[in-house]
Amino acid sequence: MVLERELIQSRGFRNVQEGTDTVGFEIALRMPNYRGLWGSLIDGASVTVDGREWSREVPRWTLQGRTFSIEELRRSTDVRWQLDELATITVPLEGGLAVGVHDVRVDIALYAPYIPAEFQPSIFTSQRKVTVLA
Protein backbone atom coordinates (compact mmCIF):
# COMPACT_ATOMS: atom_id res chain seq x y z
CA MET A 1 0.00 0.00 0.00
CA VAL A 2 1.32 3.43 -0.93
CA LEU A 3 1.90 5.80 1.98
CA GLU A 4 1.44 9.57 2.05
CA ARG A 5 4.59 11.58 1.40
CA GLU A 6 4.20 13.65 4.57
CA LEU A 7 5.46 11.81 7.66
CA ILE A 8 2.17 12.62 9.43
CA GLN A 9 -0.47 10.57 7.66
CA SER A 10 -4.05 11.80 7.23
CA ARG A 11 -5.43 8.36 7.79
CA GLY A 12 -5.12 7.15 11.36
CA PHE A 13 -5.52 10.59 12.98
CA ARG A 14 -8.25 9.97 15.52
CA ASN A 15 -9.37 10.05 19.12
CA VAL A 16 -8.90 7.00 21.31
CA GLN A 17 -11.76 5.57 23.36
CA GLU A 18 -11.48 3.53 26.54
CA GLY A 19 -14.96 2.23 27.30
CA THR A 20 -17.16 5.30 27.00
CA ASP A 21 -14.35 7.76 27.74
CA THR A 22 -12.17 9.55 25.21
CA VAL A 23 -8.68 9.26 26.68
CA GLY A 24 -6.38 10.62 24.01
CA PHE A 25 -5.55 10.75 20.30
CA GLU A 26 -3.44 8.83 17.80
CA ILE A 27 -1.23 9.87 14.88
CA ALA A 28 0.07 7.46 12.23
CA LEU A 29 3.63 8.21 11.05
CA ARG A 30 5.73 7.12 8.09
CA MET A 31 9.36 6.21 8.86
CA PRO A 32 11.47 9.30 8.04
CA ASN A 33 14.79 7.49 7.68
CA TYR A 34 16.18 5.78 4.54
CA ARG A 35 16.19 2.39 6.27
CA GLY A 36 13.86 0.77 8.79
CA LEU A 37 15.11 0.68 12.37
CA TRP A 38 15.09 -1.58 15.38
CA GLY A 39 12.74 -0.01 17.93
CA SER A 40 15.58 0.67 20.37
CA LEU A 41 17.01 3.28 17.99
CA ILE A 42 13.81 5.32 18.26
CA ASP A 43 14.20 8.02 20.92
CA GLY A 44 10.61 9.22 20.77
CA ALA A 45 8.59 11.97 19.14
CA SER A 46 7.43 15.24 20.62
CA VAL A 47 3.98 16.32 19.50
CA THR A 48 2.42 19.77 19.15
CA VAL A 49 -1.27 20.20 18.38
CA ASP A 50 -2.64 23.75 17.94
CA GLY A 51 0.22 25.11 20.06
CA ARG A 52 -0.05 22.59 22.92
CA GLU A 53 3.08 20.45 23.29
CA TRP A 54 3.85 16.96 24.64
CA SER A 55 7.49 15.93 25.18
CA ARG A 56 9.26 12.93 23.62
CA GLU A 57 8.73 10.93 26.81
CA VAL A 58 4.92 11.05 26.62
CA PRO A 59 3.54 9.30 23.52
CA ARG A 60 3.14 5.52 23.56
CA TRP A 61 4.30 3.68 20.44
CA THR A 62 2.48 0.95 18.54
CA LEU A 63 4.71 -0.93 16.11
CA GLN A 64 3.94 -4.22 14.36
CA GLY A 65 0.83 -4.64 16.51
CA ARG A 66 2.60 -4.17 19.85
CA THR A 67 2.41 -1.12 22.15
CA PHE A 68 5.32 0.29 24.17
CA SER A 69 6.14 3.22 26.41
CA ILE A 70 9.18 5.07 25.05
CA GLU A 71 11.27 3.65 27.90
CA GLU A 72 10.24 0.09 26.95
CA LEU A 73 10.92 0.80 23.29
CA ARG A 74 14.45 2.07 24.02
CA ARG A 75 15.25 -1.28 25.65
CA SER A 76 13.37 -3.46 23.15
CA THR A 77 15.13 -6.14 21.11
CA ASP A 78 12.68 -7.54 18.60
CA VAL A 79 10.41 -4.90 17.14
CA ARG A 80 11.01 -2.74 14.09
CA TRP A 81 9.72 0.39 12.39
CA GLN A 82 9.92 -0.54 8.72
CA LEU A 83 9.85 1.81 5.74
CA ASP A 84 6.62 0.27 4.52
CA GLU A 85 4.87 0.12 7.91
CA LEU A 86 3.32 2.96 9.88
CA ALA A 87 4.04 3.66 13.53
CA THR A 88 1.11 4.84 15.62
CA ILE A 89 1.81 7.18 18.50
CA THR A 90 -0.81 7.70 21.18
CA VAL A 91 -0.97 10.88 23.26
CA PRO A 92 -3.05 10.85 26.46
CA LEU A 93 -5.60 13.70 26.55
CA GLU A 94 -8.78 13.56 28.57
CA GLY A 95 -11.72 14.25 26.26
CA GLY A 96 -9.48 13.96 23.17
CA LEU A 97 -9.33 16.50 20.35
CA ALA A 98 -12.33 18.37 18.97
CA VAL A 99 -13.79 17.13 15.71
CA GLY A 100 -12.29 19.21 12.90
CA VAL A 101 -8.99 20.39 11.49
CA HIS A 102 -5.88 20.60 13.69
CA ASP A 103 -2.39 21.97 13.14
CA VAL A 104 -0.15 19.03 14.05
CA ARG A 105 3.63 18.92 14.33
CA VAL A 106 5.86 15.99 15.28
CA ASP A 107 9.61 15.97 15.88
CA ILE A 108 10.81 12.39 15.61
CA ALA A 109 14.17 11.54 17.22
CA LEU A 110 16.13 8.60 15.77
CA TYR A 111 19.60 7.25 16.50
CA ALA A 112 22.11 6.26 13.81
CA PRO A 113 25.11 4.54 15.44
CA TYR A 114 27.31 5.20 12.37
CA ILE A 115 27.05 8.97 12.95
CA PRO A 116 29.23 10.42 15.77
CA ALA A 117 27.38 10.62 19.10
CA GLU A 118 27.91 14.39 19.15
CA PHE A 119 25.41 14.72 16.31
CA GLN A 120 22.80 12.32 17.66
CA PRO A 121 19.90 11.81 17.64
CA SER A 122 18.69 13.00 14.25
CA ILE A 123 15.45 14.97 14.42
CA PHE A 124 12.88 14.68 11.64
CA THR A 125 10.11 17.28 11.65
CA SER A 126 6.72 17.14 9.97
CA GLN A 127 3.91 19.67 10.29
CA ARG A 128 0.55 19.72 8.53
CA LYS A 129 -3.16 20.17 9.02
CA VAL A 130 -5.08 16.97 9.60
CA THR A 131 -8.67 16.22 10.48
CA VAL A 132 -10.35 14.38 13.32
CA LEU A 133 -13.67 12.90 12.22
CA ALA A 134 -15.01 11.67 15.53
Next chain:
Amino acid sequence: MSNLKYGVSLYSYTGDINTVLTLEDAMAQIADIGATGIEILGEGHIPNYPEPSTAWIDQWYGLLEKYQLEPTNYGSWIDSSLWRHRDLTADEGAVMLARDLRLAHRLGFTSVRPKIGVVSMDLRPHPIWEEVIERNLDLAAELNLIICPEIHAPTPIKHPVVDEYIEFIERTGSKNFRLLIDTGIFQRAITTAKHDGLSEEAQEEGWRKPLAVPMSDLVDVLPYVSFIQAKFFDIGDDLVDGQIPWREILKTLKENEWSGYLSSEYEGDRLPYRSIEQVRRQHALLHSLEAEIDGTP
Protein backbone atom coordinates in the same frame (compact mmCIF):
# COMPACT_ATOMS: atom_id res chain seq x y z
CA MET B 1 40.97 -4.81 -19.66
CA SER B 2 38.52 -2.85 -17.57
CA ASN B 3 34.88 -3.88 -17.58
CA LEU B 4 32.59 -1.32 -15.97
CA LYS B 5 29.04 -2.36 -15.19
CA TYR B 6 26.24 -0.05 -14.17
CA GLY B 7 23.64 -0.46 -11.47
CA VAL B 8 21.42 1.55 -9.17
CA SER B 9 20.99 1.40 -5.42
CA LEU B 10 17.42 1.70 -4.22
CA TYR B 11 18.89 4.19 -1.73
CA SER B 12 18.73 6.62 -4.65
CA TYR B 13 14.93 6.54 -4.48
CA THR B 14 14.71 7.31 -0.74
CA GLY B 15 11.44 9.12 0.01
CA ASP B 16 9.98 8.05 -3.34
CA ILE B 17 9.96 4.33 -2.47
CA ASN B 18 6.66 3.40 -0.77
CA THR B 19 5.15 6.83 -1.58
CA VAL B 20 5.33 7.22 -5.36
CA LEU B 21 7.33 4.11 -6.34
CA THR B 22 6.76 0.46 -5.62
CA LEU B 23 9.65 -2.01 -5.79
CA GLU B 24 8.48 -2.98 -9.28
CA ASP B 25 8.33 0.66 -10.40
CA ALA B 26 11.89 1.18 -9.17
CA MET B 27 13.11 -1.94 -11.00
CA ALA B 28 11.37 -0.81 -14.19
CA GLN B 29 13.18 2.54 -13.91
CA ILE B 30 16.54 0.82 -13.47
CA ALA B 31 15.95 -1.47 -16.45
CA ASP B 32 14.80 1.45 -18.60
CA ILE B 33 18.19 3.17 -18.39
CA GLY B 34 19.99 0.01 -19.43
CA ALA B 35 21.48 -0.70 -16.01
CA THR B 36 21.95 -4.35 -15.10
CA GLY B 37 22.51 -4.27 -11.34
CA ILE B 38 20.26 -3.59 -8.39
CA GLU B 39 21.61 -2.78 -4.94
CA ILE B 40 19.33 -2.74 -1.88
CA LEU B 41 19.44 -1.98 1.82
CA GLY B 42 18.34 -5.07 3.71
CA GLU B 43 16.76 -3.07 6.52
CA GLY B 44 15.18 -0.66 4.07
CA HIS B 45 13.75 -2.61 1.21
CA ILE B 46 12.86 -6.07 2.46
CA PRO B 47 9.31 -6.21 3.83
CA ASN B 48 9.23 -7.81 7.27
CA TYR B 49 13.05 -7.78 7.50
CA PRO B 50 14.80 -9.89 8.72
CA GLU B 51 12.18 -12.53 7.93
CA PRO B 52 10.63 -11.83 4.51
CA SER B 53 7.78 -14.10 3.45
CA THR B 54 8.44 -16.75 0.82
CA ALA B 55 5.79 -14.99 -1.30
CA TRP B 56 7.93 -11.83 -1.27
CA ILE B 57 11.08 -13.78 -2.15
CA ASP B 58 9.24 -15.35 -5.09
CA GLN B 59 8.12 -11.87 -6.18
CA TRP B 60 11.71 -10.60 -5.89
CA TYR B 61 13.03 -13.33 -8.18
CA GLY B 62 10.09 -12.84 -10.55
CA LEU B 63 10.89 -9.13 -10.88
CA LEU B 64 14.62 -9.76 -11.37
CA GLU B 65 13.70 -12.06 -14.24
CA LYS B 66 11.12 -9.69 -15.72
CA TYR B 67 13.48 -6.69 -15.69
CA GLN B 68 16.66 -8.68 -16.34
CA LEU B 69 18.48 -7.31 -13.29
CA GLU B 70 21.15 -8.96 -11.16
CA PRO B 71 21.44 -8.37 -7.41
CA THR B 72 24.76 -6.65 -6.65
CA ASN B 73 25.41 -5.34 -3.16
CA TYR B 74 23.26 -5.69 -0.05
CA GLY B 75 23.62 -2.97 2.59
CA SER B 76 23.56 -4.16 6.20
CA TRP B 77 24.22 -2.54 9.57
CA ILE B 78 26.08 -3.50 12.70
CA ASP B 79 24.49 -1.04 15.09
CA SER B 80 27.11 -1.07 17.85
CA SER B 81 25.04 1.30 20.00
CA LEU B 82 21.69 -0.31 19.44
CA TRP B 83 20.81 0.58 23.02
CA ARG B 84 21.84 3.58 25.09
CA HIS B 85 22.60 1.59 28.26
CA ARG B 86 25.19 -0.77 26.75
CA ASP B 87 27.20 -1.50 23.61
CA LEU B 88 26.55 -4.38 21.28
CA THR B 89 28.81 -7.36 22.06
CA ALA B 90 30.97 -9.04 19.43
CA ASP B 91 28.75 -12.14 19.79
CA GLU B 92 25.63 -10.13 19.01
CA GLY B 93 27.35 -8.37 16.11
CA ALA B 94 28.54 -11.68 14.65
CA VAL B 95 25.00 -13.11 14.80
CA MET B 96 23.64 -9.98 13.11
CA LEU B 97 26.13 -10.10 10.27
CA ALA B 98 25.60 -13.84 9.76
CA ARG B 99 21.85 -13.25 9.51
CA ASP B 100 22.38 -10.61 6.81
CA LEU B 101 24.88 -12.77 4.92
CA ARG B 102 22.37 -15.61 4.78
CA LEU B 103 19.52 -13.33 3.73
CA ALA B 104 21.66 -11.60 1.08
CA HIS B 105 22.64 -15.00 -0.31
CA ARG B 106 19.04 -16.15 -0.32
CA LEU B 107 18.14 -13.11 -2.44
CA GLY B 108 21.02 -13.69 -4.87
CA PHE B 109 23.44 -10.92 -3.83
CA THR B 110 27.20 -11.20 -4.29
CA SER B 111 28.39 -8.72 -1.69
CA VAL B 112 27.34 -7.33 1.68
CA ARG B 113 28.31 -3.92 3.00
CA PRO B 114 28.12 -3.81 6.80
CA LYS B 115 27.85 -0.25 8.10
CA ILE B 116 29.53 -0.36 11.47
CA GLY B 117 28.77 2.00 14.34
CA VAL B 118 31.47 4.57 15.12
CA VAL B 119 33.17 5.67 18.33
CA SER B 120 34.80 8.97 17.32
CA MET B 121 34.37 12.13 15.28
CA ASP B 122 36.73 10.74 12.62
CA LEU B 123 34.42 7.71 12.27
CA ARG B 124 36.59 4.98 13.77
CA PRO B 125 34.50 1.81 13.75
CA HIS B 126 33.54 0.25 17.08
CA PRO B 127 36.35 -2.12 18.12
CA ILE B 128 34.06 -5.19 17.80
CA TRP B 129 34.27 -4.83 14.01
CA GLU B 130 37.33 -7.01 13.59
CA GLU B 131 36.00 -9.98 15.56
CA VAL B 132 32.53 -9.66 14.02
CA ILE B 133 33.96 -9.81 10.49
CA GLU B 134 36.58 -12.45 11.21
CA ARG B 135 34.02 -14.82 12.71
CA ASN B 136 31.98 -14.53 9.50
CA LEU B 137 34.74 -15.03 6.92
CA ASP B 138 34.14 -18.77 6.59
CA LEU B 139 30.40 -18.26 6.17
CA ALA B 140 31.03 -15.56 3.56
CA ALA B 141 33.34 -17.94 1.68
CA GLU B 142 30.77 -20.74 1.86
CA LEU B 143 28.05 -18.40 0.50
CA ASN B 144 30.39 -16.86 -2.07
CA LEU B 145 29.89 -13.38 -0.67
CA ILE B 146 32.30 -10.48 -0.31
CA ILE B 147 32.02 -8.42 2.86
CA CYS B 148 32.96 -4.83 2.02
CA PRO B 149 32.82 -1.95 4.49
CA GLU B 150 32.40 1.38 2.78
CA ILE B 151 34.95 4.15 2.63
CA HIS B 152 32.69 7.15 2.97
CA ALA B 153 33.16 10.89 3.55
CA PRO B 154 34.35 12.36 5.84
CA THR B 155 36.83 9.45 5.99
CA PRO B 156 39.42 9.72 3.18
CA ILE B 157 41.46 6.82 1.76
CA LYS B 158 44.68 7.87 3.55
CA HIS B 159 43.30 7.25 7.03
CA PRO B 160 43.95 4.76 9.88
CA VAL B 161 40.48 3.23 9.34
CA VAL B 162 41.38 2.21 5.78
CA ASP B 163 44.88 1.13 6.87
CA GLU B 164 43.29 -1.20 9.42
CA TYR B 165 40.97 -2.73 6.83
CA ILE B 166 43.89 -3.35 4.49
CA GLU B 167 45.99 -4.86 7.29
CA PHE B 168 43.03 -7.15 8.02
CA ILE B 169 42.92 -8.30 4.38
CA GLU B 170 46.67 -8.94 4.42
CA ARG B 171 46.63 -10.72 7.77
CA THR B 172 43.67 -13.03 7.08
CA GLY B 173 44.49 -13.52 3.40
CA SER B 174 40.74 -13.71 2.88
CA LYS B 175 39.26 -13.15 -0.55
CA ASN B 176 35.93 -12.42 1.12
CA PHE B 177 36.80 -9.05 2.63
CA ARG B 178 37.31 -6.04 0.35
CA LEU B 179 36.65 -2.30 0.27
CA LEU B 180 33.65 -0.44 -1.08
CA ILE B 181 34.40 3.09 -2.28
CA ASP B 182 31.70 5.76 -2.04
CA THR B 183 32.47 8.42 -4.66
CA GLY B 184 31.40 11.15 -2.23
CA ILE B 185 35.04 11.11 -1.06
CA PHE B 186 36.06 12.64 -4.42
CA GLN B 187 33.65 15.56 -4.04
CA ARG B 188 35.34 18.78 -5.22
CA ALA B 189 32.70 21.46 -4.65
CA ILE B 190 30.16 22.20 -1.97
CA THR B 191 26.62 20.84 -2.29
CA THR B 192 23.52 22.62 -1.05
CA ALA B 193 21.56 19.36 -0.92
CA LYS B 194 19.69 18.98 2.39
CA HIS B 195 20.20 15.86 4.45
CA ASP B 196 17.00 15.23 6.40
CA GLY B 197 17.29 14.87 10.16
CA LEU B 198 20.83 16.21 10.60
CA SER B 199 21.71 19.52 12.21
CA GLU B 200 23.41 22.22 10.12
CA GLU B 201 26.59 21.50 12.07
CA ALA B 202 26.50 17.78 11.30
CA GLN B 203 25.85 18.40 7.60
CA GLU B 204 28.72 20.86 7.50
CA GLU B 205 31.04 18.32 9.10
CA GLY B 206 30.02 15.29 7.13
CA TRP B 207 28.42 16.04 3.81
CA ARG B 208 29.06 19.56 2.65
CA LYS B 209 32.81 19.68 3.10
CA PRO B 210 34.35 18.53 -0.16
CA LEU B 211 36.95 15.91 0.76
CA ALA B 212 38.55 15.96 -2.72
CA VAL B 213 40.52 12.72 -2.33
CA PRO B 214 43.10 12.60 -5.15
CA MET B 215 42.90 9.88 -7.80
CA SER B 216 46.39 8.68 -6.89
CA ASP B 217 45.01 7.55 -3.51
CA LEU B 218 42.31 5.55 -5.31
CA VAL B 219 44.95 3.91 -7.50
CA ASP B 220 46.83 2.78 -4.37
CA VAL B 221 43.86 0.86 -2.94
CA LEU B 222 42.15 -0.18 -6.18
CA PRO B 223 43.38 -3.79 -5.97
CA TYR B 224 41.35 -4.09 -2.75
CA VAL B 225 38.19 -2.45 -4.09
CA SER B 226 35.28 -4.74 -4.99
CA PHE B 227 32.40 -2.29 -5.44
CA ILE B 228 31.77 1.39 -6.08
CA GLN B 229 28.80 3.37 -4.88
CA ALA B 230 28.48 6.16 -7.42
CA LYS B 231 27.39 8.84 -4.94
CA PHE B 232 26.19 12.15 -6.39
CA PHE B 233 23.99 15.11 -5.48
CA ASP B 234 22.96 17.06 -8.54
CA ILE B 235 23.40 16.84 -12.30
CA GLY B 236 22.30 19.88 -14.29
CA ASP B 237 20.29 20.20 -17.51
CA ASP B 238 23.62 20.31 -19.39
CA LEU B 239 24.60 16.92 -17.88
CA VAL B 240 27.32 18.52 -15.79
CA ASP B 241 27.98 17.28 -12.26
CA GLY B 242 29.42 20.22 -10.34
CA GLN B 243 30.58 18.11 -7.38
CA ILE B 244 31.90 14.72 -8.44
CA PRO B 245 34.77 14.47 -11.02
CA TRP B 246 33.36 11.59 -13.07
CA ARG B 247 35.76 11.93 -16.01
CA GLU B 248 38.77 11.46 -13.72
CA ILE B 249 37.12 8.65 -11.80
CA LEU B 250 36.23 6.67 -14.93
CA LYS B 251 39.63 7.35 -16.49
CA THR B 252 41.38 6.10 -13.34
CA LEU B 253 39.24 2.95 -13.20
CA LYS B 254 39.84 2.17 -16.88
CA GLU B 255 43.56 2.94 -16.93
CA ASN B 256 44.06 0.70 -13.91
CA GLU B 257 41.93 -2.05 -15.42
CA TRP B 258 39.40 -2.14 -12.62
CA SER B 259 36.28 -4.17 -13.31
CA GLY B 260 33.05 -4.15 -11.41
CA TYR B 261 29.90 -2.25 -10.65
CA LEU B 262 29.29 1.47 -10.36
CA SER B 263 26.03 1.60 -8.43
CA SER B 264 24.19 4.93 -8.41
CA GLU B 265 23.57 6.53 -5.06
CA TYR B 266 21.63 9.72 -5.57
CA GLU B 267 21.84 11.78 -2.37
CA GLY B 268 20.46 15.14 -3.46
CA ASP B 269 17.27 16.90 -2.51
CA ARG B 270 14.36 14.60 -1.79
CA LEU B 271 11.61 16.14 -3.88
CA PRO B 272 9.05 13.71 -5.31
CA TYR B 273 10.30 12.05 -8.55
CA ARG B 274 13.58 14.04 -8.58
CA SER B 275 15.62 10.91 -7.86
CA ILE B 276 14.33 9.18 -10.99
CA GLU B 277 15.39 11.98 -13.32
CA GLN B 278 18.73 12.49 -11.54
CA VAL B 279 19.70 8.81 -11.84
CA ARG B 280 18.87 8.92 -15.56
CA ARG B 281 21.10 11.96 -15.99
CA GLN B 282 23.95 10.30 -14.14
CA HIS B 283 23.81 7.24 -16.39
CA ALA B 284 23.67 9.43 -19.51
CA LEU B 285 26.73 11.30 -18.24
CA LEU B 286 28.71 8.18 -17.31
CA HIS B 287 27.99 6.46 -20.63
CA SER B 288 29.04 9.51 -22.66
CA LEU B 289 32.24 9.91 -20.63
CA GLU B 290 33.09 6.24 -21.00
CA ALA B 291 32.59 6.42 -24.77
CA GLU B 292 34.74 9.53 -24.90
CA ILE B 293 37.54 7.91 -22.89
CA ASP B 294 37.39 4.83 -25.12
CA GLY B 295 37.66 7.14 -28.14
CA THR B 296 34.35 5.99 -29.59
CA PRO B 297 32.11 9.01 -30.15
